[in-house]
Amino acid sequence: MTVPLIQFDRVFKSFGDNAVLKGVDLSIYRGEVTAIIGKSGIGKSVLLKHIIGLLEPDRGQILFDGQALKAMGVAQRKAARMKFSYMFQGTALFDSMTVYENVALPLKEKGRMPFHEITNRVRDKLTQLDLAGIEDKYPSQLSGGMKKRVAMARALVTDPEIVLFDEPTTGLDPVRKNAAHAMISEYQKAFGFTGVMVSHEIPDVFYISQRIAMLDQGRIVFQGSPDAIRNSTEPVIRQFIRGQDPETMTAASSQH
Numbered sequence: 001m002t003v004p005l006i007q008f009d010r011v012f013k014s015f016g017d018n019a020v021l022k023g024v025d026l027s028i029y030r031g032e033v034t035a036i037i038g039k040s041g042i043g044k045s046v047l048l049k050h051i052i053g054l055l056e057p058d059r060g061q062i063l064f065d066g067q068a069l070k071a072m073g074v075a076q077r078k079a080a081r082m083k084f085s086y087m088f089q090g091t092a093l094f095d096s097m098t099v100y101e102n103v104a105l106p107l108k109e110k111g112r113m114p115f116h117e118i119t120n121r122v123r124d125k126l127t128q129l130d131l132a133g134i135e136d137k138y139p140s141q142l143s144g145g146m147k148k149r150v151a152m153a154r155a156l157v158t159d160p161e162i163v164l165f166d167e168p169t170t171g172l173d174p175v176r177k178n179a180a181h182a183m184i185s186e187y188q189k190a191f192g193f194t195g196v197m198v199s200h201e202i203p204d205v206f207y208i209s210q211r212i213a214m215l216d217q218g219r220i221v222f223q224g225s226p227d228a229i230r231n232s233t234e235p236v237i238r239q240f241i242r243g244q245d246p247e248t249m250t251a252a253s254s255q256h
C-alpha cells in the first residue's frame with residue numbers, strides 16, 4: 001500500500017476550552033491535490049498550520065513520509081520543511097519590498113542561484129499570473145486580487161514539492177479565479193507537486209483536486225475522490241456541498 005506523504009494520526013488541538021481538532025485522521029498522497037473543505041471557522045487553517053509545524057498537536061501525531069515530525073532531528077525537520085511552500089490567507093507580502101523583490105526572496109533564500117536565473121524565473125511567474133509590468137510596484141500600490149497573485153507567484157517560484165494554499169482564490173474575480181485554478185492544475189501536471197488547499201470554491205475546486213477531505217465537528221468526515229463526494233448520500237455532506245436541506249431533499253425524492 002502507498003505510504004501517504006503526510007498523515008494525520010488522531011490529531012487533537014484545543015485553544016483554551018475551544019476544542020477545534022478532535023481526532024483528525026487524514027492522508028495526503030504524493031502528486032495529488034487534496035482540497036480541505038468545511039464550514040467557516042471549523043478549523044481548516046488550524047489543520048493546515050499543523051502540516052508546517054506552525055501549530056503542534058495536543059495529542060496524536062503528524063507523519064511525513066511515514067515518519068513522525070516530532071521524532072525528527074532539527075536537520076531532518078529543516079530538510080522536510082525545505083520541500084514546502086505555502087500561501088496563507090492575508091498574503092504576507094513585505095510592504096517595504098517591491099513585487100520583484102517579494103517574488104525573488106524564496107530563490108535568494110535558497111542560495112547559489114545566478115542573478116540572471118532569478119530574474120528569468122521571477123519574470124516567468126509574473127507573466128503566467130498576468131502581472132507583467134508591475135515588478136517595481138510596492139504591495140500598497142496593488143489591489144487585493146493582485147496581491148493574492150503576487151503571493152501565488154512567490155509560493156510557486158521555487159517549483160516546490162509540496163504547496164499549501166489557504167483559500168488562494170478568495171476575493172478574486174471569476175476570470176482570475178479560474179486562471180488561478182488553471183495555473184495550480186497546470187503546475188501539478190508539469191511538476192507533479194503535492195498540493196493541499198483549503199477552499200470554499202465548491203464545485204470549482206473539485207475539478208483541480210484528486211482528493212477531497214471534509215472537516216466537520218473536529219473530524220474528517222469524508223475523504224475520497226471528487227466523484228465520490230458528489231455522489232455521497234451522507235446528509236451532512238450533501239447539505240454542505242449542494243447547499244440543500246437533506247430533509248427537503250428526502251421529502252422531494254419520496255414524492256417521485
Ligand SMILES: Nc1ncnc2c1ncn2[C@@H]1O[C@H](COP(=O)(O)OP(=O)(O)OP(=O)(O)O)[C@@H](O)[C@H]1O
Pocket residue numbers: 015018020038039040041042043044045046047
Ligand atoms: N492561534 C489561535 N489561538 C486561538 N484560537 C485560534 C487560533 N487559531 C485558530 N483559532 C480558532 O480555531 C477555530 C478554527 O479557526 P480556523 O481559522 O482554522 O477556521 P477555518 O475553517 O479556516 O475558517 P475560515 O473558512 O473562515 O477561514 C476558530 O474558532 C478560531 O478562533
